[in-house]
Amino acid sequence: MPIQDRLTHPALLDPRQWGAVDLYDTTLKLEREALQGEEQFTPARPFAVQHLKLDLRFDDEAETVSGSAHITVKPMDDDFVALTLDAAEFDVRSVTLIHHDSPKQNCAYEIFPEKLAIELPRTYTRHDQLTLEIVYSCQPRKGLYFIKPDEAYPHKPRQIWSQGQNEDAHWWFPCHDVTNQKMTTELIAEVRENFFALSNGKLLSVTENPTARTKTYHWSQEQPHPSYLVTIVIGEYEKLSAQHGALPVDYYVYRARQDAGHKLFARTPEMIALLEQRFGVPYPYDKYAQILVDDFLFGAMENTSASTFTDRCLLDERAALDVNYEDIVAHELAHHWFGDLVTCKDWTQIWVNESFATYSEYLWREATRGTDDARFALFQDFLLYLREDLNSHRRPLLFHRYRFSEELMDRHAYEKGACTLDM
Numbered sequence: 001m002p003i004q005d006r007l008t009h010p011a012l013l014d015p016r017q018w019g020a021v022d023l024y025d026t027t028l029k030l031e032r033e034a035l036q037g038e039e040q041f042t043p044a045r046p047f048a049v050q051h052l053k054l055d056l057r058f059d060d061e062a063e064t065v066s067g068s069a070h071i072t073v074k075p076m077d078d079d080f081v082a083l084t085l086d087a088a089e090f091d092v093r094s095v096t097l098i099h100h101d102s103p104k105q106n107c108a109y110e111i112f113p114e115k116l117a118i119e120l121p122r123t124y125t126r127h128d129q130l131t132l133e134i135v136y137s138c139q140p141r142k143g144l145y146f147i148k149p150d151e152a153y154p155h156k157p158r159q160i161w162s163q164g165q166n167e168d169a170h171w172w173f174p175c176h177d178v179t180n181q182k183m184t185t186e187l188i189a190e191v192r193e194n195f196f197a198l199s200n201g202k203l204l205s206v207t208e209n210p211t212a213r214t215k216t217y218h219w220s221q222e223q224p225h226p227s228y229l230v231t232i233v234i235g236e237y238e239k240l241s242a243q244h245g246a247l248p249v250d251y252y253v254y255r256a257r258q259d260a261g262h263k264l265f266a267r268t269p270e271m272i273a274l275l276e277q278r279f280g281v282p283y284p285y286d287k288y289a290q291i292l293v294d295d296f297l298f299g300a301m302e303n304t305s306a307s308t309f310t311d312r313c314l315l316d317e318r319a320a321l322d323v324n325y326e327d328i329v330a331h332e333l334a335h336h337w338f339g340d341l342v343t344c345k346d347w348t349q350i351w352v353n354e355s356f357a358t359y360s361e362y363l364w365r366e367a368t369r370g371t372d373d374a375r376f377a378l379f380q381d382f383l384l385y386l387r388e389d390l391n392s393h394r395r396p397l398l399f400h401r402y403r404f405s406e407e408l409m410d411r412h413a414y415e416k417g418a419c420t421l422d423m
Contacts, residue, residue: 035393037403042346043178047073047083050129052227053186054173058160058234060192063146066137067190069174070098073132078125085134086170086177086227087116088142093135097121107132116174134174143171144232147294157254159235160191161293161308163301164228166347166405175227180345182224190216191234198233198252200225200304202286221304223285226343231303233291244269247283252291260314264325265290267368271330274367275337275360284341288333300328302335302357326368327361327377334360347405351397354409355417362418378422385415 049071056067073083092111095118096104108119116134124130147159162172170177189197193213201221208215221230237252240262249268253261268290272283285305296310309332313325338356358381366374388411395412397420402408 035395035399035402035407037401037407039400040346040348040402040405041400042180045076045176045178045181047075047080047176049073049176049181049183051184051186052173052175052230053188055188056173057190058197058232060146060148060158060160060234062139064137064139065144065172067135067188069134069136071132071134071174072129074129075124075126080120080124080126080128081122082117082119085116085118085174086114086167087111087134087136087174088114088138088171089140090116090136090138090174092116093137094133095135096133098131098133104133114170136174138172140171143168145295145297147235157235157294158195159233159293161233161235161296162231162303163297163308164230164303165301166228166409169227169230173227173230175230177227179226179228179343179347179349182226182343184224185221185230187219187230187232188216189219189232189234190214194236195234196237196239196252198237198289198291198306199231200229200306223304225304225340229302229304229340231301231306231308233293233306233308235293237291240265242266242269244272244283244288247272248287248289250287250289252289254292254311254314257311257314260316261292263315263320264309264313265329267326268329268333271333271364274364275330275334278360278363279337281337281341283336285336288336290329290332300332302332302339304336304340307332307335326364330361330364331357347402347408348398348400350405350408351413351417354413355397355421358414358418359421362422378419381415382419385411385419388412389416 051072053070056065058065092109095107095109097107097120098104105121107121110117118132143164144160144162147156149156167177169175185200187199189199191197191214193215197217199219201219204218204220206215206217238255238258240251240253242249251261251265272288276282287305289306290309291306292309292311294311296308300307300309313328315323334357335353339353342352344350344352362374362378365377397412397417
C-alpha cells in the first residue's frame with residue numbers, strides 16, 4: 001500500500017525539495033516542449049586575442065568607466081584587413097595601431113549596436129601580431145554594477161563589481177566576448193583612496209596618488225582565460241589570509257562581519273586539497289581569492305582566481321545552526337578546473353562547466369559528512385532535475401537550440417549533468 005502522507009517520504013524532508021516533485025502524481029506530461037530558438041553554432045574566430053590590457057578609471061558617483069584597452073591579436077588568415085570587437089554603448093575617442101619602432105597609426109572605425117568595427121591601415125597575415133589601443137568611456141547597463149546608498153537603503157555599501165557570464169563583459173571593456181577565445185589579461189584600476197580593487201591573477205603594484213586621492217591597483221593574469229571570467233570588484237574590505245601549501249588563499253570580507261566571512265570560507269584550503277587529489281591536477285592559478293558583494297545577481301561566480309559571492313551567504317550564529325553554504329564554496333572552487341581551466345567551447349557545452357562543479361559538491365559532502373549524506377544530496381538534486389523535466393522542458397545535455405544562452409543554465413546542465421557523471 002502506498003504511503004499516503006507525502007511529508008513522511010524522506011525525499012521531501014529537506015526544505016529544498018518541498019514542491020519539487022509530486023511522487024504521488026500518476027499523471028505525467030507525455031509531450032514536453034524543448035527550448036525554442038534558432039540553432040546555435042560555435043562562433044567563428046577570424047583572429048586570436050593573445051593579450052588584453054585594461055587601464056581604467058572607475059567613478060562610482062558618475063557610474064562611469066574611462067580609459068584604454070590594449071588588445072593584442074593574431075590574424076587567422078593571410079587577408080586580414082579589418083576586425084570587429086564586441087563593445088556595447090561605448091563613447092570611443094580613438095582607435096590606433098601601436099608599433100614598437102614607429103609612431104601610432106590611426107584606424108578608421110564604426111560603432112554599431114554592441115559592436116566596434118575597425119579598419120586596419122593595410123593587409124596583415126597570420127604571421128603578424130597587432131596591438132590596438134582603444135580609448136573609450138562607458139556607463140554600463142550590464143556587466144558592471146555600481147552599488148551605493150540611497151534613500152531606501154541608506155546603509156548600503158559603496159561597491160563596484162562585474163558579472164560577465166554569459167555575454168556581458170563587452171558592456172565595460174571591448175573584447176571578443178565568446179568562450180572559445182582565451183587570452184592573458186592585465187587590469188590597471190584607479191579607484192578611491194579608501195577602496196580596494198580585486199581582479200584576476202597576481203597583484204603587481206599599488207600606487208597611491210595623494211593629490212587625486214586615489215589608488216591604482218595593477219593585476220596580471222598570466223594564464224589565458226575568456227572574457228566572461230575577467231573580474232573587477234571595488235569597495236572597502238578586510239583581508240583574511242590563509243594558505244594551501246605555497247598558494248595564497250585570501251578572503252575579502254566586511255569589517256563588521258569578519259567572523260561570519262571567515263566561517264563561510266574557512267574550509268577552502270581543505271577543499272583545494274580534496275579537489276587536487278580527486279581531479280589529479282594541482283590548482284592551476286597564482287592565487288585563490290573569494291570576495292563578498294552586495295546585491296549580486298547570483299549566488300556566486302567563478303571568475304578566474306577570484307570568485308565573487310553574494311553577501312547573503314553570511315550567516316549569524318543562529319542561522320548557522322541550521323544551514324551552511326559549503327556547497328557553494330566547493331562549487332565555485334571546482335569551476336577553476338572545470339569552467340576556467342577547461343572551458344565550454346560554446347554555451348551549448350555549458351554542461352561541462354556546471355555538471356562537474358555540481359558533482360564536486362557531492363565529493364566534498366562525501367569527504368566531510370559521509371557517503372550517505374552525499375548520496376542523499378545527489379538524489380535530492382535528481383528530483384530537482386525531474387521537476388524541470390516533467391513541468392517545464394526536456395533536452396539533451398548538449399543542445400544547440402535556444403534564444404538566449406542563459407536558457408541553458410538550467411537543471412539539465414547542473415543537476416542532470418551531475419547525475420550523469422555519477423552513472
